[in-house]
Amino acid sequence: MKKITTLLMTVLIVSSCRLIDQQDDANEKPTVAVTTKDSTMVNDKDENGCLASAGYVWSKVNKECVKGFSGIQLNPTGKQDNQDETLSAYVLFNEDASQAEVFLPKDTASIVLTRGAEGKPWILKDWQLVPWKGYVLKKGAVNMFSGDGEIGKKEIETDTQQ
Template sequence: MKKISTLLLVLLFACSCKYVDQKEEIDETQNATASRDSSVVNDKDENGCLASAGYVWSKVNKECVKGFSGIQLNPIDKPDNEDETLSAYVLFNEDASQAEIFLPKDTTSVVLTRKAEGKPWVLNDWQLVPWKGYVLKKGTENKFSGDGEIGKKILDSDTEQE
C-alpha cells in the first residue's frame, strides 16, 4: 500500500509540473501575440495623436488634428499642385491671432503670431501674408500660396472635394 501511494504521489507531482509548464508556454505565446498586435495599433505620438490616421498635434488648438484639414497652400512653382504631400497647411486659433503652419515633409509645425488684424502673422523670417487668400514667405521669397478656402480643390470645378 505504501508503494502504491508513493507511486500515485509521484505521478500526481509529475502531471502537475507538466500542466504548469504548458500553462507557462500558453501565457508566453499569448503575451508575445498581444505585444506584436499592440505595436501595430499603438502608433500614437507623445500627445496621443494617431499618426497612422494622419493626425498631428496642433499647438494652437491644443488637440489632435489632421494637418491637411486646414487651408491648403501650394508651392509657388506648382500653383495647380495635386500632390497634397508637397503643400503646406494653415490652421488658426480661435481669435486668429496665431497661425500654425504644417510644412511638407516636416513633423513639427511653426506657429506665427500677428499683432493686429490685417497685419501678417510672423515668426523670425517666416511670414503669412493675407493677400488674395494667403502667401507664405520665408525671408523675401514667396514659398506657398492659396485661395484661403479650407479643403482640397478639384481642378476645373467650383466645389471642394470632401
C-alpha cells in the same frame, strides 16, 4: 494474508504514482504562447496621443489632435494646380486668429506665427503669412506657398459637379 499484502502493495504503488504526477504538474512552468504582433495593433501614438498612422498630428495652437491635411491648403508658388497634398503647406488658426500654425511639407514639427494686429501678417523670424487674395506664405522676401483661403483639399479638373 498474501492477498491483503498484494492488495496493499498495489494500492500503495498506484497512489504513489499519482502523487509523483501531481508534484510534476505543480513544478512545471506554465508555457506562454509567443505570437507576433499584428501590425494593426501596434501603438503608434505620438507623445500627445495623436494616432500618426491615421494622419493625425498635434496642433499647438488648438491643443488637440488634427488631421495633417486639414486647414487651409497652400500650394507651392508656381504650382497652383498641384494635386500632391504632400507638397502643400497647411494653415490652422487659433480661435481669435492671433496665431497661425503652419504645417510645412516634409517637416515633422509645425511653426506658430503670431499676428500683431488685424490686417497685419502673422510672423515668426523670417516666415510671414500674408492675407492677400487668400494667403501667401513667405520666407524672407520669397513667396513659398499661396492659396485661396478655402479649407481642405483642392480638386482641379474634376468631372463631378459642385
